[in-house]
Amino acid sequence: MPRTEEPDTRAAVVELAGVSVRYGSAKAPVTALDGVDVRIHAGEFVVLVGPSGCGKTSLLRVVAGFERPATGRARVRGSLPRPGAGAGVVFQQPRLFPWRTVGGNLAFALARLGVPRSDRPGRIAELLERVGLPGMAGRRTWELSGGQQQRVALARALAAEPELLLMDEPFAALDALTRERLQGEVRALAGRLGTTVLFVTHSAEEAVLLGSRVLVMAAGPGRVVAELPVDLARGPGTDVSALRSSPEFARLRGRLAEIMRRGAVPGP
Amino acid sequence: MTAPTTTTAASGPDRPPQPVPEPAGTGAVADSPRRDRLREAFRWGGLRLVALAVLLAAWQAVVSAEVWPRVLVPSPGDVWRQFVLASTVHDGVRGYGGHLLIEHLGVSLGRIGTGSAYAVLAGVPLGLLIGTVRPLAVVLEPAVTFLRTLPPLAYLSLLVIWFGIDEAPKIWLLVIAALPPIAAATAAAVRTVPGQLVEAARALGSGPTALLLSVRLPCALPEILTGVRIAVGVAYTSVVAAETINGVPGIGGMIRDAQRYNQTALVIAGILAIGLSGIVLDALLRLVERIAVPWRGRV
Numbered sequence A: 001m002p003r004t005e006e007p008d009t010r011a012a013v014v015e016l017a018g019v020s021v022r023y024g025s026a027k028a029p030v031t032a033l034d035g036v037d038v039r040i041h042a043g044e045f046v047v048l049v050g051p052s053g054c055g056k057t058s059l060l061r062v063v064a065g066f067e068r069p070a071t072g073r074a075r076v077r078g079s080l081p082r083p084g085a086g087a088g089v090v091f092q093q094p095r096l097f098p099w100r101t102v103g104g105n106l107a108f109a110l111a112r113l114g115v116p117r118s119d120r121p122g123r124i125a126e127l128l129e130r131v132g133l134p135g136m137a138g139r140r141t142w143e144l145s146g147g148q149q150q151r152v153a154l155a156r157a158l159a160a161e162p163e164l165l166l167m168d169e170p171f172a173a174l175d176a177l178t179r180e181r182l183q184g185e186v187r188a189l190a191g192r193l194g195t196t197v198l199f200v201t202h203s204a205e206e207a208v209l210l211g212s213r214v215l216v217m218a219a220g221p222g223r224v225v226a227e228l229p230v231d232l233a234r235g236p237g238t239d240v241s242a243l244r245s246s247p248e249f250a251r252l253r254g255r256l257a258e259i260m261r262r263g264a265v266p267g268p
Numbered sequence B: 001m002t003a004p005t006t007t008t009a010a011s012g013p014d015r016p017p018q019p020v021p022e023p024a025g026t027g028a029v030a031d032s033p034r035r036d037r038l039r040e041a042f043r044w045g046g047l048r049l050v051a052l053a054v055l056l057a058a059w060q061a062v063v064s065a066e067v068w069p070r071v072l073v074p075s076p077g078d079v080w081r082q083f084v085l086a087s088t089v090h091d092g093v094r095g096y097g098g099h100l101l102i103e104h105l106g107v108s109l110g111r112i113g114t115g116s117a118y119a120v121l122a123g124v125p126l127g128l129l130i131g132t133v134r135p136l137a138v139v140l141e142p143a144v145t146f147l148r149t150l151p152p153l154a155y156l157s158l159l160v161i162w163f164g165i166d167e168a169p170k171i172w173l174l175v176i177a178a179l180p181p182i183a184a185a186t187a188a189a190v191r192t193v194p195g196q197l198v199e200a201a202r203a204l205g206s207g208p209t210a211l212l213l214s215v216r217l218p219c220a221l222p223e224i225l226t227g228v229r230i231a232v233g234v235a236y237t238s239v240v241a242a243e244t245i246n247g248v249p250g251i252g253g254m255i256r257d258a259q260r261y262n263q264t265a266l267v268i269a270g271i272l273a274i275g276l277s278g279i280v281l282d283a284l285l286r287l288v289e290r291i292a293v294p295w296r297g298r299v
């Protein structure tokens, strides 16, 4: 029975219902998230924006399986979130293994996937090419700049070709040109592989450029206050710099910035 | 003859044009710190030599003043003569007690090596267990601390009763002495592996075994190697105790016998041989550390 698809009848890849996250002791609890409802469907590119400390990382950590919600329900593909269960994570810091070379860090991910040893060098070269670090496989991680390290971390997360990709401000440390290049890369990749992405950023511009849907969060306690569907052209062919100069992009970015400004004011 | 010639040539009229073909002065930037370091090394090395000379002169002065009887405080020359005697075949006698000094030292080093190797083989897994399994830590950690505080001579008697007077008690003593520092260093290092790296590995699909072997162990390796270096040092200080009974050949046995016959100069020569070889070995282990764990301090 072919029917028009409604969002709620589709199986959600990520489902958060009434999720709260608390840190600290019972005496002095910090409520990082309070009653958050989020549903993310397969192939969506959802961007979280909001001021520093509003709980973006906390939300991502719940989905990654590193944080258990104090209340509410968190599900990834119908099961309890568990680290390493198919979600690729790019953390806010590169978190590379210093005892391994750049290539060794990628090999670590490939080994966990069971990629045969002989296939790894080729895959590593290809991944490094993709993040703009060709020929860097033999380098020591600490010889790299912060932005280069973050790109290796991105390559390491991409190595598994995960169906769900969680990214926490991955491009914050990059120069404008490299950032644009990688934004295009991630956008194209997600479109090509149909990857579901949950992406955190501070930048309204980046949110509109990448997202198919933007969730605006506010602090005190952390919650989702607004949602903005983005309908900029998607797909592998779309050029990020062309998108950026389109009037549609400017309009959406303006609207999002407006929403973010209003969201920053606590309460109506 | 060739070396001075090149030096003169380098500082002669050929010298000034040399920097010109170098591109943009990068050579000078890369070169000068190395030369500074060399100069630094020479300066401190020189200071050490001066200190050594002062020490030897003071020693000789004390002996010449005859403050103490010669049999208690032999002169540097006496020690040197004993050193030479113990290191050569003379009047058909091979060194001291039928073995050259270097052979005594070699046997002791062999025991230190064997004892330390067993200590690493047992201590690293033990430390990994203590560092990762809470109930084991509760039980084993005090035991390791207990062993660590015991002076080796205290358990030597027990080891002799159990294992006799041949190699076994000596190796056991060195293993018992060297194991605690390795286990303790490994346990501490495994515990302090940054949670951020553990999370990154878990996100990539690492299970408990992969986490232990591919993350915690390599991350702890710098501290483990430091523990090994400390353990070899402990084995060094214990080997003389291990060789107090039936210790010949062995540098400790040699010192022990020399003491019995009031050969003070030979005792001192033996002590110097242990100490100097210890410095060399420590330097070697530091080198191994630098090469094996270049990421030290970067985690």
Ligand SMILES: Nc1ncnc2c1ncn2[C@@H]1O[C@H](COP(=O)(O)OP(=O)(O)OP(=O)(O)O)[C@@H](O)[C@H]1O
Pocket (backbone or CB within 6 Å): A023, A024, A030, A031, A032, A051, A052, A053, A054, A055, A056, A057, A058, A059, A092, A222
């Ligand atoms: N481990 C923790 N222990 C205690 N409090 C924490 C912890 N992690 C986060 N918090 C608190 O929870 C709140 C949300 O933090 P979170 O890191 O999720 O914010 P964020 O939106 O990612 O901020 P940023 O944009 O600066 O990265 C903050 O008030 C923070 O202080």
Ligand SMILES: [Mg+2]
Pocket (backbone or CB within 6 Å): A056, A057, A058, A092, A168
């Ligand atoms: Mg954050």
